[in-house]
Amino acid sequence: MPVDDRLRVEDGDGIRRLVLDRPQARNALDGALVAALTQAIEDAGADPEIRVVVLAGTGAGFSAGADLKETARITEAFEAASHAHRMRRLLDAPGEIDKPVIAEVHGFALGAGCALALACDVAVCAADARLGFPEMRHAVVPALVVPGIVRRAGPLVAFDLLANGRIFTAAEAQIPGLVVLPPGADAVAETTRRAAELVGHPAELVAAVKRMVRTSDRSDRASAMDAAEQVNVENRLRRARATRQDEG
Structure with a gap:
C-alpha cells in the first residue's frame, strides 16, 4: 500500500x-x-x-x-x-x-x-x-x-x-x-x-472484457479478431467444464 x-x-x-x-x-x-x-x-x-x-x-x-x-x-x-x-x-x-x-x-x-x-x-x-x-x-x-x-x-x-x-x-x-x-x-x-x-458480474469475465478492449484498441483488426476468436474458444470450454462439474 x-x-x-x-x-x-x-x-x-x-x-x-x-x-x-x-x-x-x-x-x-x-x-x-x-x-x-x-x-x-x-x-x-x-x-x-x-x-x-x-x-x-x-x-x-x-x-x-x-x-x-x-x-x-x-x-x-x-x-x-x-x-x-x-x-x-x-x-x-x-x-x-x-x-x-x-x-x-x-x-x-x-x-x-x-x-x-x-x-x-x-x-x-x-x-x-x-x-x-x-x-x-x-x-x-x-x-x-x-x-x-x-x-x-x-x-x-x-x-x-x-x-x-x-x-x-x-x-x-x-x-x-x-x-x-x-x-x-x-x-x-x-x-x-x-x-x-x-x-455484481464475475470478476474473471469483467477482466476478460477489459483485456479484449485493450487488445483491440492496440491492434489492427485482423490481430484483434484472432485474439477474440481464441478468447471465445477458451470461454466456451470453460463454460462446458463448469456445466460438466455441475452435472457430476
Whole structure:
C-alpha cells in the first residue's frame, strides 16, 4: 500500500476508492503523489479482494493537474525525463490493470488531472465539472495528454480541445466515455452505483472484457479478431467444464 498522507485509500464491498487529498493545492499531482497513486492503482489491480477502483478528489475539484511549482524547479534533462516517465506511468496505470477504473469528477479536472480522468474506463462527471488542458496558456506543449485525448475523441476534436487551452464542460466536450450527470445529481452515488453493478458480474469475465478492449484498441483488426476468436474458444470450454462439474 502506498505511503502518502495526501492519498486516502477506502475499501468496501469490493470497491477501492483512491482519493486525492491535497485540497489546499487543488489536488495537484507532484512527484510523490504521482508515485503513490500509480502504486496504489497497480496494487489494487493485483489485490484479489478488489473488484473495481474509483479515483476521486477532495475539496473543490478532482485535480488541477501537474504541480506547477514543482515543474518550475525542473532545469536538468534527467529531472525532466524522470518527471515525464512518472507521469506517463500514472496515465498508463488505469488501462493496464484488468479491473474497471472509474473516475469521479467534480469541480475541475485540468491538464494531467483531466488526462487521468480520461485514462479511466469511465468518467462520471458532476454537472458542475469543468475540464480542460490549459498547458498552452503556460507555454507548455501538452505532450503526455495527447495520446489519451486522441484515442478518446479523435484527432480533430483533440486538436480543438488542446490547442487553445480553453476550459469546457463535460457536455460541451462530447467525449466518449464521459457520463455527464444532470444538475443536482450526486456523482458519488452514481459512481457507487456503477461500481456495484460491475462488482455484481464475475470478476474473471469483467477482466476478460477489459483485456479484449485493450487488445483491440492496440491492434489492427485482423490481430484483434484472432485474439477474440481464441478468447471465445477458451470461454466456451470453460463454460462446458463448469456445466460438466455441475452435472457430476
